[in-house]
Amino acid sequence: MIYRTLGSTGEKVSAIGVGGWHLSLKHVEEDTAIRIVQTAIDRGINFLDNSWDYNDGESEKRVGKALKDGYRQRAFVMTKIDGRSKKEANKQLEDSLKRLKVDYIDLVQHHEIIRYDDPHRIFYENEGANAALVEARAAGKIRYIGFTGHKDPHIHLHMLNVADEHGFKFDTAQMPLNLMDAHYRSFAKAVVPECVRRGIGVLGMKSMANGILLKSNTVTPIECLHYALNLPTSVVITGIDSLEILEQAFHAVDSFHPLSQEELHAMLAKTATAAVSGRFEPFKTTSIFDSTAENPDWLGEEPEELQQLMQA
Numbered sequence: 001m002i003y004r005t006l007g008s009t010g011e012k013v014s015a016i017g018v019g020g021w022h023l024s025l026k027h028v029e030e031d032t033a034i035r036i037v038q039t040a041i042d043r044g045i046n047f048l049d050n051s052w053d054y055n056d057g058e059s060e061k062r063v064g065k066a067l068k069d070g071y072r073q074r075a076f077v078m079t080k081i082d083g084r085s086k087k088e089a090n091k092q093l094e095d096s097l098k099r100l101k102v103d104y105i106d107l108v109q110h111h112e113i114i115r116y117d118d119p120h121r122i123f124y125e126n127e128g129a130n131a132a133l134v135e136a137r138a139a140g141k142i143r144y145i146g147f148t149g150h151k152d153p154h155i156h157l158h159m160l161n162v163a164d165e166h167g168f169k170f171d172t173a174q175m176p177l178n179l180m181d182a183h184y185r186s187f188a189k190a191v192v193p194e195c196v197r198r199g200i201g202v203l204g205m206k207s208m209a210n211g212i213l214l215k216s217n218t219v220t221p222i223e224c225l226h227y228a229l230n231l232p233t234s235v236v237i238t239g240i241d242s243l244e245i246l247e248q249a250f251h252a253v254d255s256f257h258p259l260s261q262e263e264l265h266a267m268l269a270k271t272a273t274a275a276v277s278g279r280f281e282p283f284k285t286t287s288i289f290d291s292t293a294e295n296p297d298w299l300g301e302e303p304e305e306l307q308q309l310m311q312a
Contacts, residue, residue, distance in 0.1 A: 001044030002253055006076075006234045007201030009144055009171055011106075013047045013076050013235050015256075016225075016249050019205070020050030020079075022239035024058035030065070036246055037066035041074050043250060049205075049237045050100070051080040051111055052092045053291055053298060060099035072102060080111035080148060081129065082292050084121035088300025089129035093136055107172060108133055108142045112292045113149035119162035122147075127303045130168065146172030150206065150283040151290075153190035160194065170200055174237070176283060177204035177228045179219050182268055183275035185284055188231055201234040206283060210239060213281075216274040223267055225252035230259045 002015035018040050023033040037048065050060050060079060067075060079096045083089035096105065110122055110129060122129045136142045147170060149156055156175060163170060173195050175187040182188055195202050207228040208214055208221060228236040229252070240246045259267070274280060283289035292298055301307070 002229075002256070004234045005201075006144075007171055007195075008199035009201065011076065011144075013201075014045045015229055015233070015236060016045055016253055017047030017049050017078075017203075017235040017237040018045060018246075019237045019239040020048065020059040020063065021054045022241040023062050024055040025241055028241050030062055032242070033062040034066040036240055036243060037063055038071055039243065040240070040246060041071050045249075046074060046076050047235045047237070048075050048077050050078060050096075051082075052096050053080075053082055053111070053295070057095065057099050060096055064099050064101035067101065076106045077102060078107040078109065079105055080109045082111050082295075082298040083129050083132075083300045084118065085124075085300030085303070086127050086129060086132040088298070089132035090136075092298075093132065093141065097141065104140055105142045107144040107146055108136070109146040109148050109172065109174060111148055112290065113147050113155060113159050114151035114290060114292070116155060116158060118155075119159045121299070121302070123162055123166045123168070124303045127305075129300075130166075134168075144171035146170050146174065146201070146203070148174035148203075148205070150176050152185055152284065153187045156187065156191045157194065160198070160200075169198070172201040172203055172234070174203035174205055176206035176209070176281065177202075177231055177233065177236070178207045178209065178213055178281075179224060179227050179267060179271040180209075180213055180216075180275040180278075180280050182227075183272055184278045184281060192231060192233075196232050202232060204228045204231065204233040204236040206281075207236055207238055209281060209283065216271065216280050218270045218274050219267065221248060222252050222255065225249070226256055226259065227264075227267055229253070229256050230264065
Protein backbone atom coordinates (compact mmCIF):
# COMPACT_ATOMS: atom_id res chain seq x y z
CA MET A 1 0.00 0.00 0.00
CA ILE A 2 1.08 3.55 -0.71
CA TYR A 3 0.63 5.95 2.21
CA ARG A 4 0.45 9.70 1.89
CA THR A 5 0.24 12.60 4.32
CA LEU A 6 -3.22 14.11 4.78
CA GLY A 7 -2.59 17.79 4.10
CA SER A 8 -1.12 19.56 7.12
CA THR A 9 -2.52 17.07 9.66
CA GLY A 10 0.50 14.78 9.69
CA GLU A 11 -1.80 11.75 9.41
CA LYS A 12 -0.64 8.92 7.17
CA VAL A 13 -3.51 7.63 5.05
CA SER A 14 -3.74 4.99 2.34
CA ALA A 15 -3.65 6.37 -1.20
CA ILE A 16 -6.83 4.38 -1.91
CA GLY A 17 -9.91 4.68 0.29
CA VAL A 18 -13.07 2.57 0.50
CA GLY A 19 -16.15 4.49 -0.63
CA GLY A 20 -19.04 4.09 1.78
CA TRP A 21 -22.05 4.48 -0.50
CA HIS A 22 -21.48 1.22 -2.34
CA LEU A 23 -21.26 -0.79 0.89
CA SER A 24 -25.02 -0.82 1.38
CA LEU A 25 -26.40 -0.96 -2.14
CA LYS A 26 -29.30 -3.40 -2.55
CA HIS A 27 -27.18 -6.10 -4.17
CA VAL A 28 -24.51 -5.99 -1.43
CA GLU A 29 -25.19 -8.29 1.52
CA GLU A 30 -24.20 -7.05 4.96
CA ASP A 31 -21.70 -9.88 5.45
CA THR A 32 -20.05 -8.97 2.14
CA ALA A 33 -19.77 -5.32 3.13
CA ILE A 34 -18.15 -6.24 6.42
CA ARG A 35 -15.70 -8.56 4.63
CA ILE A 36 -14.81 -5.79 2.19
CA VAL A 37 -13.99 -3.34 4.99
CA GLN A 38 -12.05 -5.81 7.11
CA THR A 39 -10.15 -7.28 4.14
CA ALA A 40 -9.26 -3.77 2.99
CA ILE A 41 -7.88 -2.89 6.43
CA ASP A 42 -6.02 -6.21 6.72
CA ARG A 43 -4.28 -5.47 3.43
CA GLY A 44 -3.33 -1.88 4.21
CA ILE A 45 -6.22 0.40 3.29
CA ASN A 46 -6.96 2.53 6.32
CA PHE A 47 -9.17 5.31 4.91
CA LEU A 48 -12.92 4.67 5.14
CA ASP A 49 -15.34 7.08 3.47
CA ASN A 50 -18.97 7.41 4.54
CA SER A 51 -21.88 9.83 4.98
CA TRP A 52 -24.77 10.34 7.36
CA ASP A 53 -27.20 10.06 4.46
CA TYR A 54 -25.83 7.03 2.61
CA ASN A 55 -28.70 4.58 2.15
CA ASP A 56 -30.62 5.86 5.19
CA GLY A 57 -27.63 5.35 7.46
CA GLU A 58 -27.08 1.71 6.53
CA SER A 59 -23.56 2.36 5.22
CA GLU A 60 -22.47 3.78 8.57
CA LYS A 61 -24.10 0.91 10.43
CA ARG A 62 -22.25 -1.67 8.34
CA VAL A 63 -18.92 0.04 8.84
CA GLY A 64 -19.68 0.21 12.57
CA LYS A 65 -20.13 -3.57 12.61
CA ALA A 66 -16.88 -4.02 10.67
CA LEU A 67 -14.86 -1.93 13.13
CA LYS A 68 -15.01 -4.46 15.96
CA ASP A 69 -12.16 -6.69 17.19
CA GLY A 70 -9.43 -4.06 16.87
CA TYR A 71 -10.27 -2.84 13.37
CA ARG A 72 -11.20 0.62 14.68
CA GLN A 73 -7.65 1.22 15.89
CA ARG A 74 -6.32 0.51 12.39
CA ALA A 75 -8.80 2.68 10.49
CA PHE A 76 -9.06 6.37 9.66
CA VAL A 77 -12.82 6.89 9.73
CA MET A 78 -14.45 9.69 7.76
CA THR A 79 -18.09 10.62 7.42
CA LYS A 80 -20.09 13.58 6.16
CA ILE A 81 -23.06 15.57 7.38
CA ASP A 82 -25.62 17.52 5.35
CA GLY A 83 -26.84 19.92 8.04
CA ARG A 84 -26.19 23.60 7.42
CA SER A 85 -27.50 24.75 10.79
CA LYS A 86 -25.76 24.07 14.08
CA LYS A 87 -28.80 22.23 15.40
CA GLU A 88 -29.09 19.89 12.41
CA ALA A 89 -25.33 19.31 12.24
CA ASN A 90 -25.25 18.27 15.91
CA LYS A 91 -28.13 15.87 15.40
CA GLN A 92 -26.55 14.24 12.35
CA LEU A 93 -23.15 14.00 14.03
CA GLU A 94 -24.67 12.19 17.02
CA ASP A 95 -26.47 9.83 14.64
CA SER A 96 -23.18 9.05 12.90
CA LEU A 97 -21.33 8.39 16.15
CA LYS A 98 -24.01 5.91 17.22
CA ARG A 99 -24.19 4.12 13.89
CA LEU A 100 -20.43 3.85 13.54
CA LYS A 101 -20.19 2.71 17.18
CA VAL A 102 -17.17 4.90 17.83
CA ASP A 103 -16.21 7.41 20.51
CA TYR A 104 -14.80 9.79 17.92
CA ILE A 105 -14.66 10.19 14.14
CA ASP A 106 -11.32 11.03 12.57
CA LEU A 107 -12.70 13.36 9.89
CA VAL A 108 -16.14 14.90 9.45
CA GLN A 109 -16.89 16.84 6.27
CA HIS A 110 -19.64 19.24 5.26
CA HIS A 111 -21.35 17.31 2.48
CA GLU A 112 -22.44 18.50 -0.96
CA ILE A 113 -21.26 22.08 -1.07
CA ILE A 114 -22.98 22.62 -4.42
CA ARG A 115 -24.65 26.04 -3.99
CA TYR A 116 -23.13 29.44 -3.46
CA ASP A 117 -25.24 29.94 -0.33
CA ASP A 118 -23.97 26.74 1.35
CA PRO A 119 -20.75 28.27 2.73
CA HIS A 120 -22.59 31.27 4.19
CA ARG A 121 -25.14 29.04 5.93
CA ILE A 122 -22.40 26.79 7.32
CA PHE A 123 -20.41 29.73 8.67
CA TYR A 124 -23.36 31.78 9.91
CA GLU A 125 -22.14 33.10 13.25
CA ASN A 126 -23.09 30.92 16.23
CA GLU A 127 -25.88 29.17 14.29
CA GLY A 128 -24.01 27.55 11.39
CA ALA A 129 -22.96 23.93 11.07
CA ASN A 130 -19.26 24.68 11.37
CA ALA A 131 -19.79 25.98 14.89
CA ALA A 132 -21.14 22.54 15.76
CA LEU A 133 -18.11 20.79 14.30
CA VAL A 134 -15.63 23.13 16.01
CA GLU A 135 -17.32 22.44 19.35
CA ALA A 136 -17.34 18.70 18.63
CA ARG A 137 -13.64 18.84 17.84
CA ALA A 138 -12.93 20.61 21.12
CA ALA A 139 -14.97 17.93 22.93
CA GLY A 140 -12.96 15.12 21.32
CA LYS A 141 -15.85 13.78 19.22
CA ILE A 142 -14.08 14.52 15.94
CA ARG A 143 -10.47 15.23 15.01
CA TYR A 144 -10.51 17.02 11.67
CA ILE A 145 -12.95 19.06 9.56
CA GLY A 146 -13.36 19.21 5.79
CA PHE A 147 -15.92 19.69 3.03
CA THR A 148 -17.02 17.99 -0.17
CA GLY A 149 -18.76 18.94 -3.40
CA HIS A 150 -19.16 17.75 -6.95
CA LYS A 151 -20.80 20.59 -8.86
CA ASP A 152 -18.39 23.36 -9.79
CA PRO A 153 -14.77 24.18 -8.86
CA HIS A 154 -15.69 27.84 -8.34
CA ILE A 155 -18.01 26.84 -5.50
CA HIS A 156 -15.10 25.03 -3.82
CA LEU A 157 -12.98 28.15 -4.14
CA HIS A 158 -15.86 30.21 -2.76
CA MET A 159 -16.05 27.87 0.25
CA LEU A 160 -12.34 28.40 0.91
CA ASN A 161 -12.76 32.18 0.67
CA VAL A 162 -15.73 32.25 3.05
CA ALA A 163 -13.73 30.11 5.49
CA ASP A 164 -10.91 32.65 5.24
CA GLU A 165 -13.33 35.44 6.11
CA HIS A 166 -14.17 33.57 9.30
CA GLY A 167 -10.56 32.77 10.16
CA PHE A 168 -11.02 29.04 9.62
CA LYS A 169 -8.80 26.55 7.79
CA PHE A 170 -10.16 23.26 6.52
CA ASP A 171 -8.11 20.10 6.92
CA THR A 172 -9.47 18.45 3.77
CA ALA A 173 -11.49 19.06 0.63
CA GLN A 174 -13.11 16.30 -1.41
CA MET A 175 -13.87 16.66 -5.12
CA PRO A 176 -14.34 14.73 -8.38
CA LEU A 177 -10.99 14.00 -10.00
CA ASN A 178 -11.07 11.95 -13.16
CA LEU A 179 -10.01 11.81 -16.79
CA MET A 180 -13.09 13.76 -17.88
CA ASP A 181 -12.72 16.46 -15.23
CA ALA A 182 -9.38 17.38 -16.72
CA HIS A 183 -11.23 18.78 -19.77
CA TYR A 184 -14.45 20.22 -18.32
CA ARG A 185 -14.98 22.61 -15.36
CA SER A 186 -11.86 21.10 -13.91
CA PHE A 187 -11.37 20.67 -10.18
CA ALA A 188 -7.90 19.31 -10.90
CA LYS A 189 -6.86 22.56 -12.58
CA ALA A 190 -8.66 25.10 -10.38
CA VAL A 191 -8.99 23.62 -6.89
CA VAL A 192 -6.22 21.08 -6.38
CA PRO A 193 -3.36 23.61 -6.72
CA GLU A 194 -5.09 25.94 -4.25
CA CYS A 195 -5.53 23.14 -1.73
CA VAL A 196 -1.91 22.13 -2.09
CA ARG A 197 -0.84 25.74 -1.57
CA ARG A 198 -2.92 25.94 1.61
CA GLY A 199 -1.85 22.55 2.99
CA ILE A 200 -5.36 21.12 2.68
CA GLY A 201 -5.59 17.37 2.09
CA VAL A 202 -7.04 16.56 -1.34
CA LEU A 203 -9.56 13.70 -1.40
CA GLY A 204 -10.40 12.52 -4.89
CA MET A 205 -13.75 10.92 -5.70
CA LYS A 206 -15.73 9.85 -8.76
CA SER A 207 -12.66 8.55 -10.55
CA MET A 208 -15.12 6.43 -12.57
CA ALA A 209 -18.36 8.16 -11.46
CA ASN A 210 -20.07 4.91 -10.52
CA GLY A 211 -19.04 3.45 -13.87
CA ILE A 212 -20.50 6.24 -16.00
CA LEU A 213 -17.06 7.31 -17.27
CA LEU A 214 -16.39 3.77 -18.44
CA LYS A 215 -19.46 3.93 -20.69
CA SER A 216 -17.54 6.38 -22.85
CA ASN A 217 -15.44 3.38 -23.98
CA THR A 218 -12.32 5.50 -23.86
CA VAL A 219 -10.41 4.37 -20.75
CA THR A 220 -10.10 1.43 -18.36
CA PRO A 221 -10.78 1.35 -14.59
CA ILE A 222 -7.05 1.04 -13.88
CA GLU A 223 -6.28 4.07 -16.06
CA CYS A 224 -8.95 6.03 -14.18
CA LEU A 225 -7.42 5.15 -10.82
CA HIS A 226 -3.86 5.75 -12.02
CA TYR A 227 -4.79 9.24 -13.25
CA ALA A 228 -6.31 10.19 -9.89
CA LEU A 229 -3.38 8.66 -7.97
CA ASN A 230 -1.00 10.68 -10.13
CA LEU A 231 -2.53 13.95 -8.92
CA PRO A 232 -1.38 15.38 -5.55
CA THR A 233 -4.19 13.53 -3.79
CA SER A 234 -3.91 12.31 -0.24
CA VAL A 235 -6.58 9.67 -0.92
CA VAL A 236 -8.48 8.46 -3.98
CA ILE A 237 -11.84 7.19 -2.74
CA THR A 238 -13.34 4.47 -4.92
CA GLY A 239 -16.64 2.64 -4.69
CA ILE A 240 -16.24 -1.04 -3.80
CA ASP A 241 -19.23 -3.37 -3.85
CA SER A 242 -17.45 -6.73 -4.12
CA LEU A 243 -14.20 -8.42 -3.20
CA GLU A 244 -13.35 -8.50 -6.92
CA ILE A 245 -13.58 -4.71 -7.16
CA LEU A 246 -11.51 -4.45 -3.97
CA GLU A 247 -8.88 -6.56 -5.73
CA GLN A 248 -9.01 -4.12 -8.65
CA ALA A 249 -8.22 -1.26 -6.27
CA PHE A 250 -5.22 -3.12 -4.88
CA HIS A 251 -4.01 -3.89 -8.41
CA ALA A 252 -4.23 -0.19 -9.25
CA VAL A 253 -1.96 0.63 -6.32
CA ASP A 254 0.44 -2.24 -7.00
CA SER A 255 0.84 -1.25 -10.65
CA PHE A 256 0.94 2.51 -10.13
CA HIS A 257 3.99 4.60 -10.93
CA PRO A 258 4.24 8.37 -11.41
CA LEU A 259 3.08 9.02 -14.96
CA SER A 260 5.44 10.53 -17.48
CA GLN A 261 4.20 13.51 -19.47
CA GLU A 262 3.84 11.23 -22.49
CA GLU A 263 1.73 8.70 -20.55
CA LEU A 264 -0.43 11.44 -19.06
CA HIS A 265 -1.00 13.17 -22.40
CA ALA A 266 -1.92 9.86 -24.00
CA MET A 267 -4.57 9.20 -21.33
CA LEU A 268 -6.02 12.69 -21.58
CA ALA A 269 -6.13 12.49 -25.36
CA LYS A 270 -8.41 9.44 -25.11
CA THR A 271 -11.07 11.37 -23.19
CA ALA A 272 -10.75 14.84 -24.74
CA THR A 273 -13.63 14.53 -27.20
CA ALA A 274 -16.00 12.63 -24.90
CA ALA A 275 -15.46 15.10 -22.05
CA VAL A 276 -16.27 18.34 -23.87
CA SER A 277 -19.99 18.56 -23.05
CA GLY A 278 -19.84 17.18 -19.51
CA ARG A 279 -22.10 14.31 -20.59
CA PHE A 280 -20.10 11.72 -18.65
CA GLU A 281 -19.94 13.92 -15.54
CA PRO A 282 -23.67 14.30 -14.78
CA PHE A 283 -22.87 15.25 -11.20
CA LYS A 284 -21.70 18.58 -12.67
CA THR A 285 -24.32 19.07 -15.35
CA THR A 286 -27.52 17.66 -13.81
CA SER A 287 -29.17 17.35 -10.40
CA ILE A 288 -29.15 13.53 -10.48
CA PHE A 289 -26.37 13.30 -7.87
CA ASP A 290 -27.71 16.13 -5.69
CA SER A 291 -29.23 14.23 -2.77
CA THR A 292 -29.71 17.36 -0.69
CA ALA A 293 -31.77 18.91 -3.49
CA GLU A 294 -34.15 15.98 -3.21
CA ASN A 295 -34.08 16.16 0.59
CA PRO A 296 -33.85 19.85 1.55
CA ASP A 297 -34.98 19.05 5.09
CA TRP A 298 -31.57 17.46 5.69
CA LEU A 299 -30.04 20.94 5.54
CA GLY A 300 -32.01 22.27 8.50
CA GLU A 301 -33.68 25.63 8.90
CA GLU A 302 -32.28 28.94 7.77
CA PRO A 303 -30.88 31.16 10.56
CA GLU A 304 -33.68 32.45 12.80
CA GLU A 305 -32.36 36.00 12.59
CA LEU A 306 -32.71 35.98 8.81
CA GLN A 307 -36.20 34.49 8.98
CA GLN A 308 -37.24 37.31 11.32
CA LEU A 309 -35.65 39.86 8.97
CA MET A 310 -37.77 38.55 6.12
CA GLN A 311 -40.93 38.89 8.22
CA ALA A 312 -40.17 42.42 9.39
